[in-house]
Amino acid sequence: MEKRSTFTGKIGFVLAAAGSAVGLGNLWRFPYLAAKYGGGMFLLVYIVLAITFGSVLMITEIAIGRKTQLSPLKAFGSLSKKWGWLGGLATVVPVLIFPYYCLIGGWVTKYAAVMLTGKVTQAADDSFFGEYISSTVNPLIWFLVFIVATTLVIIFGVNRGIEKLSKVLMPALIVLTVGLSVYVVTRPGALEGVKYYLLPNIKDLSVKTFLAALGQLFYSMSLAMGIMITYGSYFSKDESIEKASRQIEVFDTAIAFLAGLMIIPAVFAFSGGDKAALGSGPSLMFVTLPKVFNSMPGGSLIGALFFFLVLFAAITSSVSIMEAIVSGIIDRFRISRLKATLLVAVYGIIVGIACSFGFGIWSDFTILGFSILDFLDFVSNSVLLPLVGMLTCVVVGFVIKPDAILSEIELNGRFTMKKFYVAMVKWIAPIFIFAILVSSVLQGVGILNI
Ligand code: TRP
Numbered sequence: 001m002e003k004r005s006t007f008t009g010k011i012g013f014v015l016a017a018a019g020s021a022v023g024l025g026n027l028w029r030f031p032y033l034a035a036k037y038g039g040g041m042f043l044l045v046y047i048v049l050a051i052t053f054g055s056v057l058m059i060t061e062i063a064i065g066r067k068t069q070l071s072p073l074k075a076f077g078s079l080s081k082k083w084g085w086l087g088g089l090a091t092v093v094p095v096l097i098f099p100y101y102c103l104i105g106g107w108v109t110k111y112a113a114v115m116l117t118g119k120v121t122q123a124a125d126d127s128f129f130g131e132y133i134s135s136t137v138n139p140l141i142w143f144l145v146f147i148v149a150t151t152l153v154i155i156f157g158v159n160r161g162i163e164k165l166s167k168v169l170m171p172a173l174i175v176l177t178v179g180l181s182v183y184v185v186t187r188p189g190a191l192e193g194v195k196y197y198l199l200p201n202i203k204d205l206s207v208k209t210f211l212a213a214l215g216q217l218f219y220s221m222s223l224a225m226g227i228m229i230t231y232g233s234y235f236s237k238d239e240s241i242e243k244a245s246r247q248i249e250v251f252d253t254a255i256a257f258l259a260g261l262m263i264i265p266a267v268f269a270f271s272g273g274d275k276a277a278l279g280s281g282p283s284l285m286f287v288t289l290p291k292v293f294n295s296m297p298g299g300s301l302i303g304a305l306f307f308f309l310v311l312f313a314a315i316t317s318s319v320s321i322m323e324a325i326v327s328g329i330i331d332r333f334r335i336s337r338l339k340a341t342l343l344v345a346v347y348g349i350i351v352g353i354a355c356s357f358g359f360g361i362w363s364d365f366t367i368l369g370f371s372i373l374d375f376l377d378f379v380s381n382s383v384l385l386p387l388v389g390m391l392t393c394v395v396v397g398f399v400i401k402p403d404a405i406l407s408e409i410e411l412n413g414r415f416t417m418k419k420f421y422v423a424m425v426k427w428i429a430p431i432f433i434f435a436i437l438v439s440s441v442l443q444g445v446g447i448l449n450i
Contacts, residue, residue, distance in 0.1 A: 014244050017231045018251045019166050023317030024104055025220035027177075027310055030256035031263040032284040033212050038204025039196040039264060043257070045205075046213040050221075050253055053214065053433075055417075056424045057223045057389055058245040060396055063408040065232020066241070072226025073331045075233075080399045083391075090388045091328040093225035094321045096380040098344070099351035100373045101321060102150060105314040106143030106352075107133065107286060112311050113142075115293065115303035123303075124294035129286045134360040143352055150318045151345040154326060155338065159319065166316055173309040174255065180306065181262040184269060184292055192273055193265030207439045214389075214436060215381035221252050224389040227324060240412040266292050282373070322348075351376075382440070390433040397426035 034042045068075040073091060077084030110132065114123050122128055133139055153162060184190055218224045235244070263285055264278075270291040271277045280287060293303035322344055329340040358365065358372035367375040396405050402422045409415045 013231070013235050013239065014247045014251075015167070016163065017228070017244075018248050019163070019170060019316055020227065020231075020320040021220065021222050021248060021252045021317075022170065022255050022313055024101060024108075024310075024314050025216070025317075026252065026256040027259045027313065028104060028108075028282070028285050030216060030220060031260045032281055033216050034197065034260045035264050035267065035278040035284055036281060037209045037212050038201060040198050040200035041202070041204035042209055042213055043197065043260070044200045045209055046217060046256075047253065049210075049213055049217050050249055052424060053389070053429055054217050054221055054223070054249055055245055056421060056429060057218070057392065058221060058228060058249060059241055059409060059421070060392060060405055060425065061223060061228035062232035062235055062241050062245060063405045064396075065229040066235045066237065067405070067408040069233050071233070071327060071331055072229040073328055075229050076395065079404075080395065083395050083399060086388065086391055086395065087226065087229075089384070089391075090224060090226040090229075091324065093380050093384050093388070094227075094324045094328075096376050096384070097219075097225075098318070098321050098325060099348045100355045100376050101314075101318050102147040102348055103139070103143050103352045103355050103373065104282070105146040105150075105311070105318055106139060106141075108307055108311045108314055109146050110139070110142040111286060111290070112304055112307035115290075115300050115307055118300045120290060120294045120300040120303055123290035126287065128290070129283050133283075133356070134363070136357070136360055139356045139359075140353060143356060144349070146315075146318070147345065147348050147352060150315060150322055151341060153315070153319050154322055154341050159323075162316060162319065166312070169309055169312045173313060174258070176302075176306055176309060177255070177258045177262055180292065180302075181258055181265075183296065184262055184266045187265075187269035187295075189272070190265040190269040193268030194261075196268070196273075196278075197260055197264040207436060207443060210436050211382055211386070211440045214433070215385050218385040218389055219381050220256060221249065222320075224385045224392065225324070226328075227320065230324065230327075237411060241409050242415060242417070262292075263288050270295065383437070386433050386437055390430050390437070393425045393429045393433075397430065402426065 030046075034046075036042075064075055064079070065072075068078045070078055071087075073087045074084075076087040076090075111123065114120075153159065185194055222228060232241075235241070266288045267273060267277050267284075270288065277284070277287070289306070290303065293299035293306075296302065322341075325344050326337065326340045329335065329343065330337060333340075335343075354362070355373040355376065363371065365372070370378055396402060402425055405425075406415060406418065406421070415421070
């Protein structure tokens with residue numbers, strides 16, 4: 001077996017892990033969920049969950065990876081023979097996410113092109129986005145551009161180049177996002193939106209808010225899908241897992257927070273705080289931001305730059321999602337790298353096309369009331385991620401016992417939240433997640449109403 005290389009120092013690791021974590025989850029998914037689930041209450045629940053569940057799972061996964069030095073598919077099996085399948089279940093998540101992630105990457109590509117050709121006024125029109133995603137051929141072109149680009153990056157192994165590029169482009173994205181949120185927040189009418197986003201209202205607290213925030217947390221930090229186990233297997237034994245985890249979490253959450261601050265108040269300043277707009281789901285960013293760009297001088301150029309940087313963040317994530325599936329397939333079926341990559345690409349294209357048709361010619365076809373994209377998103381984020389997260393805690397708490405993980409974490413000094421960690425991983429996290437999952441299922445079938 002080839003020796004696993006380690007990252008150069010902690011900063012290298014944190015940057016790589018954070019670079020893969022920051023993507024459409026932060027910029028596209030977080031703001032629309034926050035807008036939909038009551039703004040301030042969602043933000044509060046999200047932050048509380050990030051500090052508790054997020055950090056426990058992040059630490060656990062990095063420690064499992066570093067301890068076993070194995071891929072997620074094999075890591076659980078090496079901890080306990082009986083639980084090997086959990087690694088397999090975790091790798092199902094990237095498989096479900098990949099096609100629709102690339103479809104949304106295609107939407108971002110389209111918007112970068114639209115802005116670049118100066119059509120910002122058209123894009124700011126309310127019907128522009130809906131007409132675009134419901135047409136049959138057009139969205140497929142940009143989707144193919146995105147998924148083929150992702151595939152080429154994997155085939156030609158230019159990840160290193162991309163990593164270097166991301167050291168410049170990611171900070172640029174952050175600077176631009178800060179600038180845009182300052183601009184948005186200072187527009188007339190935006191203050192209402194800032195209040196909506198920051199002040200929790202107790203009436204927005206429901207099981208759904210918890211489930212949505214929990215799923216989003218795992219999705220955004222790439223937890224409960226094997227990714228952080230993989231990163232952990234490359235993490236140097238000389239560095240502190242606790243510190244590195246905290247840095248990734250803070251970074252990822254800060255970017256999601258900023259994206260919300262840029263998008264949610266804009267709904268108030270530019271669409272009059274329209275309740276329907278707040279609940280619009282996946283389309284929120286694409287409908288709202290062009291209005292912002294349209295209102296500023298040089299907006300099409302700034303818009304083009306912004307969507308280009310988002311595109312870059314999306315590509316870095318789609319590459320690592322695809323890589324996770326490809327290496328899973330190679331591990332499992334022992335076929336060549338090229339074959340595995342092409343297989344995943346063809347699968348992604350077929351399912352991605354189905355997702356796109358789900359907004360147009362196939363919009364009458366729904367699964368449990370969800371469109372095809374929303375269904376894949378729901379199964380992966382609201383069912384599988386919490387489930388894998390919960391079972392990971394059960395394995396650590398009761399099968400291998402927390403000490404096995406604690407000894408890995410304590411290789412680099414004292415673990416400051418040891419007691420808290422043990423209580424969380426054994427009892428609080430699994431029971432809480434179980435309760436959330438069960439009550440949301442009961443709610444789904446109409447037995448419960450909270
Ligand atoms: N966390 C990424 C984001 O916020 C999305 C993502 C999901 C991801 N699964 C992944 C990234 C696997 C890398 C690898 O957009």
